[in-house]
Amino acid sequence: MTTDTRDDTGPLAGTLVVDLTRVLAGPYCTMLLADLGARVVKIERPDGGDDARRIGPFVQDRSAYFLSLNRGKQSLALDLQRPADRALFERLLAHADVLVENFRPGAMQRLGYGWEALHARFPRLVLAAISGFGQTGPLATRPAYDLVVQAMGGIMSITGQPGGPPTRVGTSIGDIAAGLFGALGIVSALHHRDRTGEATFVDVAMLDCQVAILENAIARLAASGEIPRPLGTRHPSITPFEAYPTADGHLVVAAGNDALFQRLVAILELPALGADPRFASNEARCQHADALRELLSQRLRERPTAAWSERLEAAGVPCGPIQDVAQVLAHPQVRARNMVVGVDDPALAAPFPVAGNPIKSPAFADPATRRPAPELDGDRARILAWLEEEEMR
Amino acid sequence: MTTDTRDDTGPLAGTLVVDLTRVLAGPYCTMLLADLGARVVKIERPDGGDDARRIGPFVQDRSAYFLSLNRGKQSLALDLQRPADRALFERLLAHADVLVENFRPGAMQRLGYGWEALHARFPRLVLAAISGFGQTGPLATRPAYDLVVQAMGGIMSITGQPGGPPTRVGTSIGDIAAGLFGALGIVSALHHRDRTGEATFVDVAMLDCQVAILENAIARLAASGEIPRPLGTRHPSITPFEAYPTADGHLVVAAGNDALFQRLVAILELPALGADPRFASNEARCQHADALRELLSQRLRERPTAAWSERLEAAGVPCGPIQDVAQVLAHPQVRARNMVVGVDDPALAAPFPVAGNPIKSPAFADPATRRPAPELDGDRARILAWLEEEEMR
8 A cells, every 4th residue: 555665564464454443542453453564544534633633742743642653554534424435435445354443332333334234345344343331231322531441440449559549550551451452353353254254343342351451350359259459569469579669769579489588688688587487488478568568678778779679680589670661761671672663753853752562573574663643634645546556456 | 172162162263272371471361362262272380280270369279360361271281391291292283373482581492492493393383472571682581570560661650649659550461461462463473374374473571561551651751851650540631530539439530621621510519610710721720630629529529429420421521430349340331241251160169250351242152151270181181182183184
């Protein structure tokens, strides 16, 4: 569809994704597909396009929020109420592998593009719907935001300080989990279609995905009857296994078994702790977790994070600094893994940094720069030319 | 491979996954593949198997932790140092589509099962490696735990209360994100193999996946130069958009625009707020967020969560209760979506509840119960019989 193929290598090369999604969960899903090599044609409303174009933060006059989620996609503005635009949309669908939408359930049916109708006309097309609560159930038609599904899905009830105020996960895990499960559902449906010829409908709900990532908390409740609560940074049943203050920040230490605990107190030069019966086993340490935390913190506060982590690592005690986002982006391992890539936006002075693709494979290129996010309707001519060529075949 | 096919429908039906993974990230990945219909043969060490079998919580003498991650898989105990066991492992690989491992980088090479060696012998086999830091880079051989990658990957630096102590996401998002990206990479590699015949190596690092879910925080830093910090439950640039105390719990309210704000204050019967110049626009509300929070909280504290949410929902103001895990599992929408399924373990009196599969599709069964997690080496006879049958073909 384009002569610039830098981003177009990957396991999904040759896959055409038509993308009706807006804001975060859907665009994150199709960003993952684009990172895997799919061609994503973003269909936007002619009057302003994706709302995310107007969500900050901004660089110059461009939404960095939009740019980071939509790099490498193409844009075509269509009003799906207008017959001419519907005709063009349908010409595209005839060549597409996947259609993704994140409208409220019912909206596609009102447009005449419900699953039954689409499947009858485009039998090769996989349809994926990402919604707040799913296509079925008593809350199906309710709108949802990340904040609402984080609240209703339980993750906020187990995140935070013990007895403290409610705490949202600092990233939009409600949207992001749905985008990830959506992408997994879509690629699985492509594999099924490859093998059987049958295209299927994929229905992913943000709330469901929050339940799917609760995991251990469900098992804890079911096994004990006790409702899981926030634990700060602490592990529910291993001690010491949490964050401690240092002279200049925080260090997490994961010294779960007796041997690691002995190595930890040796490095900290706290031999009395190693001989203390209160700390002689993991069970004992869990019972006296508060006392142990205080004693370890006193000592760890005396030196900076880097000094401690160097010594602990050398002794094989798992640990790590709590890094802020700037430290993460500058970290040698993150850099070596090409996990910060630059979006080459011609309107910006320098490539804009975004997260790279964490699915690494030596078989495919993993370029350090990515194509920009599209201007609204910026790829119309290119898409039309490609479509005409395909239709001539 | 089994006559019980209840769990075996799905887009990955017919796919054989040989699974060397232990504990959480890898088993979560292969659980997702099993939920999508793949057959997962879990290879365990003969001396006790997966460490997760000894991680609590326990029901009767069984690890609920192990059970919830390994439901529906089969188990074969092999010592990959022993020639006879290696021969059986290789017979399995000859029929497998995917091999997944989460050893430390280098371990597979020491076993003689590095990618080059495997690919030469089993050209159809996709190999996926899930590790803490990845197969490359200066930290490649370091061990990692969820706590360590949550700390080093930045998510802990943006989760918590403003100015408060560090806060871990209450679920093991370090492991879970890696399991999800691993599954997406694997299914994408299967699609690529379907189309091209080429099997590829997939290298997923827990740390990389933490960067990949930071999203908005990277854009905020890059656009403003300001390091993102924890915000409690608050949205960085929309007000009111956070959690408020009620008479019996908490309610999140997402009333981002002026119209929703006016509806909110009407329901709360606080007309003065609707006319207050401090709260006349989103920008003004963000500037006076603390004052607004206090005023809204005073009023919301007067009634229980359910009473407020009923009225706000009726008025179309997005909101939701902060539900604990027990409330989540009992919620009518979660139940209607079959997001709590029962594991039928013969050793337990009742089906044990685990999270369901959030990738819904009317084309495939979504049973309300799942097969149990395997006993160590519990499927040896069945696997051998199947293998002999396959080898006769």
